[in-house]
Amino acid sequence: MPFSLERQRTTIRRFLVIAPLFALAGCATDAARKAELDDVREQMRQMRASQERLEHRLDRVEAGAAAPRRPVDSTPASSPGRSVPELTVIKLKPRTDAAPRIDTSVPVVEPAADEVQSVARPSDRAEAAETPDADPLQSDAEFEQGIQALRTGNVQGGVTRLLNFASHNPRHPKADNALYFAGMGLIGLDEFETAAKTFERLLAEHPAGDAIQDAMMRLAECRTKLNQMEDAKVLYARVVSSFPGTAAASQAEQRLASLK
DSSP states (O other): OHHHHHHHHHHHHHHHHHHHHHHHHHHHTOGGGHHHHHHHHHHHHHHHHHHHHHHHHHHHHHHHHHSOOOOOOOSOOOOTTOOOOOOOOOOOOOOOSOOOOOOOOOOOOOOOHHHHHHHHSOOHHHHHHHOOOSOHHHHHHHHHHHHHHHHTTOHHHHHHHHHHHHHHOTTSTTHHHHHHHHHHHHHHTTOHHHHHHHHHHHHHHOTTSTTHHHHHHHHHHHHHHTTOHHHHHHHHHHHHHHSTTSHHHHHHHHHHHHHO
């Protein structure tokens, strides 16, 4: 701030020194303008007075800036003639009496003998549910051996292995495929009645299996071979309504039209 104030003061002084020179130079050549010259002199006198006032003001500002600032007391001043009441301190004592007793005793009741036996011995249904399938590796090997037997011409041996696999592993992911390929092998042996029963078993035991569409188509073929045309038509119509837009549905429509 001191530098800025000093700069303002210097600028004012320069202006006051130069202004009279311009005014006198303009008026010296014209005596008729004496009145105007007097006016200019009066303005100069006022400007000098204004300069003095400005200098005094700048001096006060500089003095205030140089003086150290006193810390502001944040403590609120008390109102004159007003006394602050004293606070009363109250001490609380803890209670010395004991808490009431709560009865936590629980009577022990022995269960009946029949209830103990029913819990200790699981039902036959629970035992059957907890009984795991055969060894997964051995089961997969039996499935692959059955498929390989069909490929190599041992159709009867392949059908037997696949049916055993489906019976011993009803919850295996390949159980429905085992029944499907077993039914296909029976069709190759011209055993249409047994093949139809195999496909019916697949539909009953694995309704959500991935071989359900093909199984229905093959079952309808068996019904046709057995001269059960009405049953075949019902199966083809079921494929069309249950699996619209699929290749099996298109094939079923063609065969249904040929039967009509």
